[in-house]
Amino acid sequence: MTDAAGSYSEVEPTEVISDTPKPRGAWRFFAYSGIGIFVFFVPVTIAGDNTILLDHVVNGLRALLGPATPYVILAIILFGTIYPFATGRWRISTTKSVFAVLNIVGLVAASMMVFDFGPRFLHDESLGPFLFQRLVIPVGLIVPIGAIFLALLVGYGLMEYIGVLVRPVMRPVWRTPGRSAVDAVASFVGSYAVGLLITNRQYRTGGYTAREAAIIATGFSTVSVTFMVIVARTLDIMHLWLWYFFLALVVTFVVTAVTARLPPLSIIPDTTFPGVEPNPEPQITGSKWKAAWADAMRQLALAPKLPINLWQNFRDGVLMVSQILPSIMSVGLIALVIEKHTPLFEWLGYIFYPIVWLLRLPDPELASTAFAVGIAEMFLPATLAAGATSELLRLVIAVTCVSQIIFFSAIVPALMATDIPMKVWHLVVIWVERVMLSILFAVPLAHLILMVA
Numbered sequence: 001m002t003d004a005a006g007s008y009s010e011v012e013p014t015e016v017i018s019d020t021p022k023p024r025g026a027w028r029f030f031a032y033s034g035i036g037i038f039v040f041f042v043p044v045t046i047a048g049d050n051t052i053l054l055d056h057v058v059n060g061l062r063a064l065l066g067p068a069t070p071y072v073i074l075a076i077i078l079f080g081t082i083y084p085f086a087t088g089r090w091r092i093s094t095t096k097s098v099f100a101v102l103n104i105v106g107l108v109a110a111s112m113m114v115f116d117f118g119p120r121f122l123h124d125e126s127l128g129p130f131l132f133q134r135l136v137i138p139v140g141l142i143v144p145i146g147a148i149f150l151a152l153l154v155g156y157g158l159m160e161y162i163g164v165l166v167r168p169v170m171r172p173v174w175r176t177p178g179r180s181a182v183d184a185v186a187s188f189v190g191s192y193a194v195g196l197l198i199t200n201r202q203y204r205t206g207g208y209t210a211r212e213a214a215i216i217a218t219g220f221s222t223v224s225v226t227f228m229v230i231v232a233r234t235l236d237i238m239h240l241w242l243w244y245f246f247l248a249l250v251v252t253f254v255v256t257a258v259t260a261r262l263p264p265l266s267i268i269p270d271t272t273f274p275g276v277e278p279n280p281e282p283q284i285t286g287s288k289w290k291a292a293w294a295d296a297m298r299q300l301a302l303a304p305k306l307p308i309n310l311w312q313n314f315r316d317g318v319l320m321v322s323q324i325l326p327s328i329m330s331v332g333l334i335a336l337v338i339e340k341h342t343p344l345f346e347w348l349g350y351i352f353y354p355i356v357w358l359l360r361l362p363d364p365e366l367a368s369t370a371f372a373v374g375i376a377e378m379f380l381p382a383t384l385a386a387g388a389t390s391e392l393l394r395l396v397i398a399v400t401c402v403s404q405i406i407f408f409s410a411i412v413p414a415l416m417a418t419d420i421p422m423k424v425w426h427l428v429v430i431w432v433e434r435v436m437l438s439i440l441f442a443v444p445l446a447h448l449i450l451m452v453a
Helices: 013-019 027-041 053-087 094-115 128-154 158-174 180-189 192-204 210-219 225-234 238-259 288-302 306-341 344-349 353-358 364-373 380-384 391-403 411-416 424-452
Strands: 043-046 049-052
Touching (some): 027 049, 027 053, 027 128, 043 238, 049 053, 049 238, 053 094, 053 128, 094 128, 094 306, 094 411, 128 306, 158 180, 158 238, 158 288, 180 192, 192 210, 192 411, 210 424, 225 380, 225 391, 238 391, 238 424, 306 344, 344 364, 353 424, 364 380, 364 391, 380 391, 411 424
Antiparallel strands (some): 043 049
16 A cells, blocks of 8 residues: 555555455456556567557557658657756756766757768668667657556556565565565566656655665666567567566566675665654565455555546656657767777676676677677667577577666666665676676576477
8 A cells, every 4th residue: 555655555454454445446457457468468460460569559650650750759859858957957966967968969869860960970770770760769659658558557456466465575585675566566567767766755754774775776677568678679589578578577586686685785774764764564464365455456546537547657658758768869879889989898798708608698799798788778788689690699688688777878867866875886786796697597598488489
């Protein structure tokens, strides 16, 4: 349940049962959640293309917009570039200021791609056009549309229902309170922005300690399912969509269980937000199924009417993607230029070469470089490996794109804007740990999947 301060708390099952509200239209829990599950997780074949319904909708929208598509995306980037200056958010921190400037760079670069001007080397098919056509446009369309359907998946009690059921394993496995189950599920299925919002609120109200908040923020705040679709399409593994989704989920959560026990996460103070009393959660001693249903019904009772919820999520999706696209276009293009014209990421990739070689991944040089470039932008490993002949390599890179969590074009500035006491060097070390562990766990599991898929 969610209290007035925005924190999640467990209650005794007798209270859960007696106090369970009777929301109007309990059928919405099944109907809306079912539609959300179908849209995101059930592949269907339309016009010979077998993929999830969300992907079909986005492809249809792109065909409908036709030649206007690049201009629509450019308008979103323009809005995202203006927004930090119009709201004053660029003054919040040095990181915000840096990314506000990078947004301007991204706007200029996107304008070059749309109106065909600027340095010719940027118009190399493997640089600007590749980034804009294969990444920026799909992301610009899929996030707002995906946000509409995410309203059905996360807004009508399903996440709360699942969250209660998995609470008993959260403390022993991930060293976080049971209430963080909702956080973890909302982050993985929804987005890192949703996850970080919940996490920071819990930390400020005493629901999490600093260490718990850091574990959750760096362990569960993945990109959304909609972003995973882009990665899968870029790496041509949509025919493995369900395998890919659950492999990424398992690897992400297993890696988090390990990093929670390693420095720097293990040495972050296990204390609450300054001046705030701890807000521990009581344990559920009765039927967890009844408690889960009670929490789901509470969320359903609080849920806004469907048209309002869809509009709010679409609006939030547009705002989110407007802040992401300029940084993808700037940080992504800078990283691609560095990767193409300097050996920097090849050098950085040597960190991962021993484990890549040990696990016998095909094309170890490409793999190591792809893993290294992920620190700049999570999509870049997919762009580098898009033409790889090995399906195993493409699947492992697709998983690592998600499970690495940390990247500088979005997660790092978002984390730095919270009250969670983490430093940039913490995030870099955690990124190295997560990539190495992701490779270690993903390779054998990917082998197994490709044998049975």
